[in-house]
Amino acid sequence: MEYKAPIESNTGIVNVVTLGKPGGETVRIGGENTLPFHFFDDGSWPNPSVFALQILDREPPEDLPAFLYEPFKDVLHDPAKWAKKVEEFDYVDAIQLYLLSTDPADRGSAPEKAAEVTIKVAEATSLPLIIYGSGDPDKDAKVLPAVCEAVDGMNYLIGPVQKENYEVVGKAILAHGLFASAQTPMDINLLKELNVKLGHFFPLERIVIDPLSPALGYGIEYTYSLMERIKQLGEIIKDKMTQMPMIADFATEIWRSKQARENEEQGILWEAMTSLSLLTAGANILTHRHLKSMKLVKEMYESEVKQWQK
């Protein structure tokens, strides 16, 4: 029997999104028509996936392990200094600013305060920002529009946009020239439905899909398979509602787990394995909380990506 390598090619292309303020550093994601790491197939993955380090709008809650924020321990009270410090680590591509303090279950801080912190962070760093509200749909409907106004024209990614607040948040994002991270709870139909609804007034090319990313051991297999499907539907079936790049936002989820918190090396691997899995499933952006876990995955990824881009 003669072997003929089963090489494949797809015709659907994932939308390209470029994030970052004018004059600052930018990252470009999407544009692929191959499945993740399938450099042996016909097609390309022109823009490597991007690693974002998460910072908070307040000092970290005390129940988080100290090792998690070791490199930043002197600046944790000041999000702008924290963001500035992130730039010292050149393997970080972007910053995720998580507005934890706005959460009604946290401090419930006001939208104006969130906007104020955001603008300070935006001024402090030239890295692209991914700005996430607390996830409380009602609160985000107030916080995110204020934040959008503060970073008008800066091409940042704003989320999570959810089915409960997509109209008000989506309109603010659009009005200020930003990008929307559309979040639905791990379900292909729900995410398509949200994109369809957004699509009535919001350009599809400005959407990034956030299918929710639980940690290893807490449901990662759902998102792993969902991301594989989203990428395949976009590239093979050319479904316009799944042709957006994807964000794997597990930074917060990982460190809720006891297994990540109880021991640093185990925690690093917990986050790194989650990241690598979702990278192989097709994520275009990955959010980390631990600098070392990011370095580990990023270095492996970069050294290999270079081979295939030559």
Place this chain on the structure above:
Amino acid sequence: MLVSGSQLVKLLPNKRPCRDCGFPTCFAFAMKLASGGATVDKCPHLSPETRAKIEELLIPPMKFVTIGTGGNKLEIGNEEVIYRHEKTFVHEPGIALLVSDKESDEEIQGAISRIRKLHYAWVGTMLRANLLAPYFESGDKPRFIAVVKRLRESIDLPLVIISEDAEALFAARDICADRQPLIYPITQGNIDTAIPKIKEKPTPVGVRAESVEGLVSLTTKLKASGIDDLVLDPGSKTMLEAIRDQTLIRRATLKQTFRPLGYPTMAFPCFMVRDNPLKEMLIASLYVNKYAGIIVLSNLDPNHMLPLLVQRLNIYTDPRFPMAVEEKYYEIGEPNEESPVLMTSNWALTYFVVSSAIESTKIPTFLLVQDAEGLGILTGWAAGKISGSTIAKLVKNCGIEERVKHRQLVLPGRIARISGATMEALDWKWEVTVGVREATAIGAFLPKYAKELKGKIAAGKAVPE
């Protein structure tokens, strides 16, 4: 692709459905054949050629291989899909510990006791590594044989015998052939002398080439000699080569039914990465996702193994059946008769998230888990699996009433609307509090609630009149 009934029916003598096979039509017989419920010899009207052709079509595209014997044997192969959402992955890869014969006797004893001790309880299952891989590195054959003998005698795990020296390989095989070890590697360089030796005492064989294509002539030759329990190593050196080689083998197997590559595979993070244990574990985790049947590691550091074993469990979970945990009350921390009682559904994901949120509050708590056939809270309620009366039944039957002296129950915020019905179904003997909608809010809710509960108990108001 597995063969379908409609493919098979074309080969049957459709002219005269005679029912000699015991089925009403040829088509019904074909469907049964495809699903494995009947054998081809039941139809007496087939030419020997057609029968052979059907038998060939019915062979699963990927060979099923068993390594080891007894309760700890490893079964791999028989996979049917490239992506788990197409159906499910079936046989979890074996995780093997490399044991070099250059290590001292104490080190080897340490490795044995480590793999023996290494197991983690994880919601109803026990996670553990499953193979030992003695590795001939010392150049001293008697030493290697002694190490293999020692492993064989001290622990009942399947062995993967690794030796570039064929003589040492077969000598080691000879002392444990009855335990069905996998012997590795058979290569272009040793295949001709190896074939007669393999046939002396047949055991599974690991085949190595420098590329996927290079494997084809080797497996073809082995198969022609009647050696068919094979595991493939395409010689991948990097992460990208690993994904390429594993993907091409899986595609050729399933999409082209290309038999020379229709075998499970093995992978060697222990040789691909040197002196970077975390990176080695990441490569191993990649191989869990990407199709390996056996993954050989240089070390089993307890801090590194849990995430890998959990990942293996997750990826091999059947996506068609939601993972569920048992219906009962769970103790989080060490709850006593004054501890809070919360309730949730038995979808494993819900249970995990809720129990870990409770755990991080450090407040000892009873968590009642309601069987909702693996659905979440809201969908479980919508599907009628969770209602006031199901919750009442659980409360009455699970034994929680003997564990707490209060009668206070917290329902998830998402089913606030059935709190009245629940109290009614409990004959108003319990008071129901509506908790939070999201598990993430438990951290803020539970400490406050626990304090209130204590106050109620002290005031004698924790049992409804």
